[in-house]
Amino acid sequence: MQTVRPAFRFGALAAVLALGLAACAQPAADAPEDAAAEAAPVTEGAWTLDPAASRLSYVSIKAGEIAEANRFDKLAGTVAADGTASLDIDLASVSTGVDIRNERMREIFFQVADNPKATVTAKLDPAAFAGLAVGQSLTRPLKASVTVKGATGEIETEVLVTRVSDDRVTVVPTAPVIVTTDMFGLTDELGELRALAQLPSITPAVPVTFTLAFTRN
Numbered sequence: 725m726q727t728v729r730p731a732f733r734f735g736a737l738a739a740v741l742a743l744g745l746a747a748c749a750q751p752a753a754d755a756p757e758d759a760a761a762e763a764a765p766v767t768e769g770a771w772t773l774d775p776a777a778s779r780l781s782y783v784s785i786k787a788g789e790i791a792e793a794n795r796f797d798k799l800a801g802t803v804a805a806d807g808t809a810s811l812d813i814d815l816a817s818v819s820t821g822v823d824i825r826n827e828r829m830r831e832i833f834f835q836v837a838d839n840p841k842a843t844v845t846a847k848l849d850p851a852a853f854a855g856l857a858v859g860q861s862l863t864r865p866l867k868a869s870v871t872v873k874g875a876t877g878e879i880e881t882e883v884l885v886t887r888v889s890d891d892r893v894t895v896v897p898t899a900p901v902i903v904t905t906d907m908f909g910l911t912d913e914l915g916e917l918r919a920l921a922q923l924p925s926i927t928p929a930v931p932v933t934f935t936l937a938f939t940r941n
Contacts, residue, residue: 729840729894763858763890767850770941771893773801773811777937780813782903784820786929794820803938807848811936812841815872829918833913835873842872853885858895861886863898870903877907900931 781795798814815834820826830836846868856862867885869876882898905911905928918926 761905763887765854766856766887766893766940767805767854768940771803772807772936772941773799774892774937774939775799777894778935780932780934782930782932784930785922786923786925788925788927792820794818799936801844801938802934803848805850807850809846809848809868810842813844814841816840825921828917832916832920833910835913839873842870845869845871856885856887858887858889870907872908873910875908877903879903893938895934895938897933900933902929903932905930 770921775798775821776801778801780793780799781793782789783793785791789889796815796817797819798817799811801809801811802812816830816836818834820829846866848866852864853862858924861884863882865880867878867880869878871877879901881901883895884898886894888894889894905914911928914926914928
């Protein structure tokens with residue numbers, strides 16, 4: 725039986741290693757390119773709210789201890805390339821889970837015949853979001869003006885912005901936004917609702933939460 729010489733074994737091993745290194749050095753033909761490098765910055769173009777993927781909710785408290793979830797079903801909004809943002813809330817779309825309560829909210833509280841919508845406006849700094857890559861999130865302070873029935877109140881909060889794809893971002897608050905009736909001169913209307921429902925109290929402050937999804941135009 726012929727003995728394999730060590731020099732041959734070493735040469736064969738070197739050849740195998742060389743072939744392996746060469747294979748590793750070759751890029752895969754179907755390897756995806758860096759998505760972040762391909763994606764246009766979020767500051768390019770305008771963005772439009774996707775209402776089907778967006779939510780605006782609040783919690784009301786009656787009789788001091790009964791909490792009820794409510795929402796608005798129709799929203800519209802845009803964010804311009806210069807950072808001008810607006811959100812329209814269809815007040816007639818308020819949904820409380822009870823038909824008579826929906827009717828009283830529309831006709832007595834919001835008086836939608838004369839005040840069909842509430843508006844939220846804000847001015848964002850485009851530079852604060854210029855580096856946001858696909859899959860990344862960042863938190864930023866947000867100041868906004870909210871107008872209901874001709875009265876405007878200012879709110880301050882912090883939002884988490886996530887770029888879920890090249891042309892889609894989501895915005896959620898890092899904590900609920902507290903809104904009160906006296907911000908919009910609605911305390912008397914709240915009292916009327918309380919009397920009709922024969923309740924000892926309805927809390928005038930409500931926490932508001934939202935999930936807003938925007939797509940690039």
